[in-house]
Amino acid sequence: MLLIACPWCGPRDEAEFHYGGQAHVAHPDDPAALSDEEWARYLFFRDNPKGLFAERWSHAAGCRRWFNAVRDTATNEIHAVYRVGEPRPVNS
Amino acid sequence: MTADPVADSVAESAAGFVIGRRSPAAAYSDRFAAASAGGAIRLAEIPFLTHLNVRADPASPAAERIGTALGVPLPVEPGVVTEGGGLSVLWLGPDEWLVVGPDGAARELRERIRGAAAGEHVSVVDVSAQRTTLVVAGERARDVLAHGCALDLHPREFGPGRCAQTLLARTGVVLVAKEDGFWVLVRSSFAAYAAEWLLDAVVEYTAVECRG
Ligand SMILES: [Zn+2]
Numbered sequence: 679m680l681l682i683a684c685p686w687c688g689p690r691d692e693a694e695f696h697y698g699g700q701a702h703v704a705h706p707d708d709p710a711a712l713s714d715e716e717w718a719r720y721l722f723f724r725d726n727p728k729g730l731f732a733e734r735w736s737h738a739a740g741c742r743r744w745f746n747a748v749r750d751t752a753t754n755e756i757h758a759v760y761r762v763g764e765p766r767p768v769n770s
Numbered sequence: 771m772t773a774d775p776v777a778d779s780v781a782e783s784a785a786g787f788v789i790g791r792r793s794p795a796a797a798y799s800d801r802f803a804a805a806s807a808g809g810a811i812r813l814a815e816i817p818f819l820t821h822l823n824v825r826a827d828p829a830s831p832a833a834e835r836i837g838t839a840l841g842v843p844l845p846v847e848p849g850v851v852t853e854g855g856g857l858s859v860l861w862l863g864p865d866e867w868l869v870v871g872p873d874g875a876a877r878e879l880r881e882r883i884r885g886a887a888a889g890e891h892v893s894v895v896d897v898s899a900q901r902t903t904l905v906v907a908g909e910r911a912r913d914v915l916a917h918g919c920a921l922d923l924h925p926r927e928f929g930p931g932r933c934a935q936t937l938l939a940r941t942g943v944v945l946v947a948k949e950d951g952f953w954v955l956v957r958s959s960f961a962a963y964a965a966e967w968l969l970d971a972v973v974e975y976t977a978v979e980c981r982g
Pocket residue numbers: 684685686687688737740741742743
């Protein structure tokens with residue numbers, strides 16, 4: 679079980695959270711201008727690193743807010759959590 | 771000719787029969803009382819409290835005016851409860867609160883909050899029927915809740931004036947630390963499950979006299 683620090687509520691059980699995939703995937707400015715392949719890349723293609731990964735989590739059973747976390751996919755260690763709209767911390 | 775009970779009850783309603791309210795954990799009052807007899811634990815339901823969900827920008831003038839109108843400021847620090855005048859205001863999120871008041875206060879409170887909002891972007895929803903309030907009190911209350919809650923309930927971390935939305939026995943609850951115990955705000959459809967779970971969790975603190 680992971681202990682995840684919600685940026686609002688503090689450390690909580692992993693069971694209280696919902697996973698939201700890769701963070702900082704920008705919505706295209708003009709989706710209609712994209713080719714099918716570009717649109718598919720936006721929708722379905724995600725990074726799959728071994729190591730640090732910025733991802734979205736929702737504190738579903740708590741304050742119900744989405745936030746971002748930088749997790750090491752190899753060790754599950756969470757290096758940073760930050761609120762939506764805040765930049766990814768530089769050292770994580 | 772035998773009477774038709776369904777038709778009879780319909781006729782009674784038409785004649786002004788008032789259908790009674792039944793709180794979600796009403797069926798447990800006797801077992802709660804029996805479990806509370808030993809004194810180490812007190813279980814009870816506080817039925818029909820008014821619950822209003824309020825959403826507003828915490829930095830807005832409207833949020834401040836709502837606090838003034840309620841006589842209780844909207845807490846901005848996570849997990850904090852403000853209390854006064856029979857009301858408790860629970861922090862649910864950075865722009866979301868639960869105003870808990872006495873039975874029957876919903877309409878008046880809602881109008882007071884709406885008046886204070888004065889057209890600003892504020893949402894007020896009466897969610898009184900969504901949850902009921904269970905009381906878990908007594909010297910072993912923390913031990914009982916710890917059976918199914920991962921939060922650190924030590925008074926240093928979660929003393930009176932604190933609240934949290936969390937899981938109790940895998941059920942979403944709002945946990946509130948009061949001066950004399952805890953409130954467990956549980957959804958109406960989960961109230962029977964939560965009551966059964968609590969009654970089971972308290973057995974080791976209440977069953978001493980049954981051993982011999
Ligand atoms: Zn949270």
